[in-house]
Amino acid sequence: MQLTLFLIFAVLAVAGAINLLIQRHPIYSALSLVAVMFALAVEYLILGAEFIAFIQVIVYAGAIMVLFVFVIMVLNAGEVAPAPKSRVAAWIGLPVLALFAILVIGQVYGAFGATQLGLGEYLVQTGPVGNSLFHDFLLPFEVTSVLFLVGVLGAVVLAARQDKAPKPAIAQAEAEEPKAMAAGQR
Template structure:
């Protein structure tokens, strides 16, 4: 077993445990902290794949900004321990079956396509950050400008939604 494989398995186990903990924890703030563990583990996997810019963005934007927003809202709303009714416990059974069916479908697809994926595999360290900036500001410049518009609309939407109605 080579060193990258060991690192992969450690980070993958961390990510899966974090996701399980998200489901297991009753309090939303514990779930949020579990999700941060998943995101940091995924950032480590991106580094392992040589996508250092995506890893940095993942840490800064996802586990930094977005999760801070989540934790802030949880504290703002004073969210307590979630309550399960008998109906929701019942919904877990078909939910679990559906998830197993979905995972089986995805696994079958991967197993069938594994040869083509492996055939396409070519190692070669591509200069990640420089290449990404070239692509974002050259090939994808219109979608990039559109995202700024999307963020503007999202800011306005959040403001309109969260403001108190004047009585």
């Protein structure tokens, strides 16, 4: 039962990832990525990591991908012409892909001898997850969050620098328009 579900969602995840690559319109690509994230969340759930599963949905599907879809909508990005076929990609990419596939298959076969738990025999409660995050791995966790903070600050600095540059007259008028509209609404 669990294995069947696991395989169904594994196929869904891979199909979503392939669909992401072959879709012409960016919004369909973004939505296939959402489907991939969702399928992965279900896989986590079947593997017994319920907290991670729902965090996956909340963070990736609910926050990050929404922003992607948002940007695509605001930019009103249309269909993208397929990239010209590159010979380098074919010569280097395909062998690397084959090598990667062999590595993955080897890993999977290597894992067969080890002691294994069946699907559905293992469940991680939320408490232990929090304990390992904020107790055992506190330093890496905090360092990672500082890393994110640096990223955010960098984005703010870049945006502020662009703002200081002298604006052409039209851009300035556009910037003032919302204010005027807001004043009108009052």
